[in-house]
Each structure stands twice: as structure tokens, then as C-alpha cells.
Amino acid sequence: MRVGLIVDSACDLPFEFARKHDLFVLPVTAIIDGQTYIDYHDPVRTQEFYQSGLLDKGHEAETEAFSTEQIQKLFLEKIVTEFDVAFCETVTRSRSQIFQNASEAMNAVMANYEPARKAAGRDGKFSMRVIDSKQIFAGQGLLAAHTLKLIGQNLSKNALRHEVESFTDKIYTCVIPRDLHYIRERARRRGDKTVSAFAAFLGKALNINPIIFGQGVEGKPVAKTRDFNVAVEKVMNYAVARVEAGLLTPYVSLSCGLSWTEIEDLPGLNRLRDACEQNGVELLLSQMGITSAIYVGPGSICLALAAEPHEFSEYQ
Incomplete structure (x- = not known):
């Protein structure tokens, strides 16, 4: 078969x-x-x-x-x-x-x-x-x-x-959108009102990079930073700690709406690579596809892993 x-x-x-x-x-x-x-x-x-x-x-x-x-x-x-x-x-x-x-x-x-x-x-x-x-x-x-x-x-x-x-x-996802205004405009054209105009304005005006965390698409903001690299490091810290605590499948998936040069410069990426290697986990690192980038915006990052029920804050 x-x-x-x-x-x-x-x-x-x-x-x-x-x-x-x-x-x-x-x-x-x-x-x-x-x-x-x-x-x-x-x-x-x-x-x-x-x-x-x-x-x-x-x-x-x-x-x-x-x-x-x-x-x-x-x-x-x-x-x-x-x-x-x-x-x-x-x-x-x-x-x-x-x-x-x-x-x-x-x-x-x-x-x-x-x-x-x-x-x-x-x-x-x-x-x-x-x-x-x-x-x-x-x-x-x-x-x-x-x-x-x-x-x-x-x-x-x-x-x-x-x-x-x-x-x-059982899959948990972290998303770092680079531009909330971009997401709101794309969502508005689809009739999706989940990203408010106020949140988009706030993110643009104060240079806020939120971390959206949850199961599947049912995510919520768990951290807000004024620096994209700080947000990335928080997600990498979470992923490293969660890998060391144990996963339900030996994969971590990470897609980035960036050039490969920018991807390799992401803070904490090499620590995540090392943690995966030491724990028998394969890091599935990819450039975000055209469809994904249109949806969430270039420059954004999405990380997924499968684990027992937990909160993002438990691994910071």
C-alpha cells in the first residue's frame, strides 16, 4: 500500500x-x-x-x-x-x-x-x-x-x-508579526476583524513587536517588546527550554519571512540548533513561502512544536 x-x-x-x-x-x-x-x-x-x-x-x-x-x-x-x-x-x-x-x-x-x-x-x-x-x-x-x-x-x-x-x-505555535498594520490590512480585505485598528496603530506608533502564542490559530499575545530581536530571543529561549523538557514529536518547525542571510543572523538560532542536536530533534528551518508571507507579512517569524499542555511563561 x-x-x-x-x-x-x-x-x-x-x-x-x-x-x-x-x-x-x-x-x-x-x-x-x-x-x-x-x-x-x-x-x-x-x-x-x-x-x-x-x-x-x-x-x-x-x-x-x-x-x-x-x-x-x-x-x-x-x-x-x-x-x-x-x-x-x-x-x-x-x-x-x-x-x-x-x-x-x-x-x-x-x-x-x-x-x-x-x-x-x-x-x-x-x-x-x-x-x-x-x-x-x-x-x-x-x-x-x-x-x-x-x-x-x-x-x-x-x-x-x-x-x-x-x-x-497538541501543536503550539509562536508568531512574531513584523508589522501589525500590514496584518490588519490583509485581514480587512479577507473580512477578518481579529486584528483591530487600534492594535495596528499601537504597534506602528510604538514599534511594538508582540509574540502571539497558542495552539494552532487560537493564539494570544504573551509578550510585547519594542525590539524585534528581543522578541526573537524570547521565542528561541522558549523553544530551547521546551526541547530540553521533551517534545511529542522529534521536530521543531521554524519559518521566517526573511532572506537567508537575515535568518542566519537571528539571535538564539544557533542555541536552538545545538539544543535540537543534543536532544535528537530535527530543526525544520525554512524561508516563509509566498502564501505565508502574504498572510502574515514579510519579516515575520513562525515557530511550532508539539508538547504536553503548557504556557509560554513557564519556559522563560
Whole structure:
């Protein structure tokens, strides 16, 4: 039984890790200044976007999920013909249409997959499941890495689905947005009022960099600093201490909306690397993808790990 894993391009993972594990990325459409781009999570294309400045707040940028028909076509051409069982983990359904469209596409595929499978020379039945990751960015990447680990354990498809769906609630995420005003403007265009105008003004006027912490997207501010590097160091301190205390999966996922030179200069990054190495944990360090950067803003950072219930303050 060959099991395949699908994520969308809001999922941040190192390119080499995704390629090594044959991860299929469901594209997202990015619309910037009226020009349409397809985000395949290609690292070269992503780097070009950062260098061009297209992701900066001076540009009109938004993302759009592939339609049900587009996703159905991809599933029939790329998934049905290659795998016997497939799991599609999407960015949280509360922030995107991807889960809904992928679910509708799955239903259509399950009713009509036989001809495509037969033409590809694959025997036997095909089954599929679309899962709401309840995560964004690095959190979604962490879930994908854990799922790949479970796939390697040769669990039954029902056991695998149960493990993945229960694991989503064990992921904790830290986000440091670089510009609250940017997030508010992007959220306003989506009809999302979770970032108030006052908070955006306060962050801009006083140069405040908040740390948003919580399970999945249910985060809340746990610290406010007037220096981005101070905020980063707090998150790194938290991650190091939590790694040393023990994790529920041997991964820490960290995605950064920065150039690689800026990423390597992040305070505390090498300490986190050392802590991961000493504790048998793999640090999944990636440049934030186009879709993620449009959502939370260039310059932002997202870190995710899985652990028993805890508070951010316990590891400061």
C-alpha cells in the first residue's frame, strides 16, 4: 500500500525535506497588484519574490484557493495514479477556502477515479481523506513532518487518520508579526476583524513587536517588546527550554519571512540548533513561502512544536 501526503502551499517546510519525502504541494494562487502568480512553494521563485519587494506592504496582495475543479484535476492526474491511499492536510479551514474546495474535489474523485487509475496501470481501490490541520505555516509543516513519520510506521489508514487528527491539538505555535498594520490590512480585505485598528496603530506608533502564542490559530499575545530581536530571543529561549523538557514529536518547525542571510543572523538560532542536536530533534528551518508571507507579512517569524499542555511563561 503506497500512502501519499498532500499539503497546500501555506505549509512551510524545508524544500529538501519535502522533496526527500515525496510531499505533494497543492498550489495556491497569489494575486499581487492585479498580476496572478501560482505558488508551488518553489524555493527559487520564493527567493525572487523576496528580492523583488513584491511582498512588501506597498503592494496589493491576496491569496486565492484553487477551485474545486482545479483540485479535482490535480488529484486525478497526480494522486490517484501514484498512490493507494492519500491524506490531504490543509491550512486551517477558519482562514481559507482550501479545505472546503479540497473536500468537494475528493468527493468527486472518489466517485470517478477508476478510469484514471486503470489507465495508469494501478490495481486495487483508492481511498482519500482531507484533514483540517487547524494550523498555519510552521504549524502545518510540523503536522506534515509528524504525519510522514507515522506513515513510515505502516499504520492502517484508519489508525493513521485518527493519530493525525488527534495530534493537531497538541501543536503550539509562536508568531512574531513584523508589522501589525500590514496584518490588519490583509485581514480587512479577507473580512477578518481579529486584528483591530487600534492594535495596528499601537504597534506602528510604538514599534511594538508582540509574540502571539497558542495552539494552532487560537493564539494570544504573551509578550510585547519594542525590539524585534528581543522578541526573537524570547521565542528561541522558549523553544530551547521546551526541547530540553521533551517534545511529542522529534521536530521543531521554524519559518521566517526573511532572506537567508537575515535568518542566519537571528539571535538564539544557533542555541536552538545545538539544543535540537543534543536532544535528537530535527530543526525544520525554512524561508516563509509566498502564501505565508502574504498572510502574515514579510519579516515575520513562525515557530511550532508539539508538547504536553503548557504556557509560554513557564519556559522563560
